[in-house]
Amino acid sequence: MPSIDSIGENIFQDTMNRAVQDVFRTMLGKNATLVHGTGATDSNGQPWKHPVEHDNSGLQVVSTVGFIGDISGLIYLYLNADFAKFVASNMLGMSLAEVEEGGDEVVNDAIGELTNMTVGGFKNQLCDQGFPCKLTIPSILRGSNFSIEPVSGATRRTYMFDVSGHRLITDLLMKNSD
Amino acid sequence: MRYKVLTVDDSKTVRIIVKKAFKSYDCEILEAGNGVEGLAVAGKERPDVILLDITMPVMDGVEMLTKIKSDPELKAIPIIMLTAEGGRDNVLKIAKIGVRDYIVKPFKEDLLIEKVGRIIDLKPIAEGPVKTKSILDPCTILVVEDKPTIVQQIQEGLKHTPWKIHGMSSTGEAIDFCSKNTPDLIMLSLSLPEEAGFTLFRLIRASVKTKYTPIFGLVVKTEVNVQQNAQQVGFSAIITKPIDIPELESKIAKAMNLDTSKRYFDTQGDFLMMKLPENCTAIVVNEVTNYLKPKVAEAVDSGIAKTIIDLKEVKSLNMNVIKLLLTTMQTCRELAIQFALVGNDAVSAECKSFEDTRNWTFYTSLDDAKASLSKGGATAPAGAA
Numbered sequence: 001m002p003s004i005d006s007i008g009e010n011i012f013q014d015t016m017n018r019a020v021q022d023v024f025r026t027m028l029g030k031n032a033t034l035v036h037g038t039g040a041t042d043s044n045g046q047p048w049k050h051p052v053e054h055d056n057s058g059l060q061v062v063s064t065v066g067f068i069g070d071i072s073g074l075i076y077l078y079l080n081a082d083f084a085k086f087v088a089s090n091m092l093g094m095s096l097a098e099v100e101e102g103g104d105e106v107v108n109d110a111i112g113e114l115t116n117m118t119v120g121g122f123k124n125q126l127c128d129q130g131f132p133c134k135l136t137i138p139s140i141l142r143g144s145n146f147s148i149e150p151v152s153g154a155t156r157r158t159y160m161f162d163v164s165g166h167r168l169i170t171d172l173l174m175k176n177s178d
Numbered sequence: 179m180r181y182k183v184l185t186v187d188d189s190k191t192v193r194i195i196v197k198k199a200f201k202s203y204d205c206e207i208l209e210a211g212n213g214v215e216g217l218a219v220a221g222k223e224r225p226d227v228i229l230l231d232i233t234m235p236v237m238d239g240v241e242m243l244t245k246i247k248s249d250p251e252l253k254a255i256p257i258i259m260l261t262a263e264g265g266r267d268n269v270l271k272i273a274k275i276g277v278r279d280y281i282v283k284p285f286k287e288d289l290l291i292e293k294v295g296r297i298i299d300l301k302p303i304a305e306g307p308v309k310t311k312s313i314l315d316p317c318t319i320l321v322v323e324d325k326p327t328i329v330q331q332i333q334e335g336l337k338h339t340p341w342k343i344h345g346m347s348s349t350g351e352a353i354d355f356c357s358k359n360t361p362d363l364i365m366l367s368l369s370l371p372e373e374a375g376f377t378l379f380r381l382i383r384a385s386v387k388t389k390y391t392p393i394f395g396l397v398v399k400t401e402v403n404v405q406q407n408a409q410q411v412g413f414s415a416i417i418t419k420p421i422d423i424p425e426l427e428s429k430i431a432k433a434m435n436l437d438t439s440k441r442y443f444d445t446q447g448d449f450l451m452m453k454l455p456e457n458c459t460a461i462v463v464n465e466v467t468n469y470l471k472p473k474v475a476e477a478v479d480s481g482i483a484k485t486i487i488d489l490k491e492v493k494s495l496n497m498n499v500i501k502l503l504l505t506t507m508q509t510c511r512e513l514a515i516q517f518a519l520v521g522n523d524a525v526s527a528e529c530k531s532f533e534d535t536r537n538w539t540f541y542t543s544l545d546d547a548k549a550s551l552s553k554g555g556a557t558a559p560a561g562a563a
Contacts, residue, residue, distance in 0.1 A: 106191075121264075123265075127265025
């Protein structure tokens, strides 16, 4: 059975970069630029801290989709509330006022689908490299001052993107299948 | 019959995007949020195409697909997977169950339309009430021709029209143009190397956006076989080189179903103006004859009772034109409309040599003709005899 150890850091980063860029370019007509990416651990060999725990940008919309199979994991997408509305507005071809009128439900659904496509794009590339796996249904978390911790034994990689001046963080948590 | 497209996806966002994509086409979009709902709608509505997601709660897309394929009543419905679940092996496994196509998200709306358009005959719908385009409205015409002289000749010949002629010298340029614009009419040279004109014709017809766009073939007059081939594959018209510009203009107007009446008929205050062009070909006479009765009736209906027949630009008369003028006068008399003729010296002189037209009198200006009718001119032969 293949192991995630056989996948190099640059492959993870390139795969994530391609997936994010493809989704933003196709669905929103926007460029996503990778600003920063981490390896599985920090320079002290410790897992990376939660990507937004020191961020004071207020309300966050966090969406996650998992992939299960020969390789398993979760990807969280972190967007602040304004960026989430911006994404929903561009995906749906609605004005910001229309999105606001639709409420959180409209934004949550759009961000859930954005995550579904991003994680799909990521894991489909892994499938083609010999790691078959399937997607799970998206779930959404809204709030501020919270942190999401991986279970022990999971590796964490975070990638920061710039989209039209907004910050997108993808948080990749992975575990080898037993 | 209106086509029905069923979108089965747990994401309302995707369902909205799908609806938006098909907004300009004559079809009904049905929605379902999971496989169970999808099966119920499919059973009740019998859609013409199903767009199916895979990862959904309650019942996923693979289960729904399997159930549809085992239902004798539903199994013939074409299914396109629209899902983020990709990966070669995955796609192959699902394709084996029996799907017509597979789109991996993220997706462009154009791609969705293109794939669905291969299954059902998607027809664009006009936004708002349908309005016939007139000869005076702007139109986009694409000419694919590798000989710049021909493109120039067409541009020069049609420069008096509001039509924008875009010349492209290769099929690549033409495809690129069509992806960004929707031309109202396309002219393809059938002399392009390697029968590229025919290849491009098939590509244009395969695209939902240009499926119904009139396509003309440009071919040398003597190349009869090529003309026959073009007719067989379904070119809307064949234009032979050397190009007869008036004939081309007329064919374009006909293919685009343009209302050309404004070229000949107009209203100015309480006058109906009928104006004949410099060169009154058989096509022109035929067009004017067809518009004559409805236009005069329309004028009468709106309270107009005076007509000016303007022949000032006409170079010379022929029997067809004279017949048209006699019919016009007769129509005016039947509806008790006063009329006056405006002409030039040549036309006036020619009229003297025919028995039927000898007594016609022409004013030299529109103002004089209008003034004569305002004084209470007659419905008598030749306006101001």
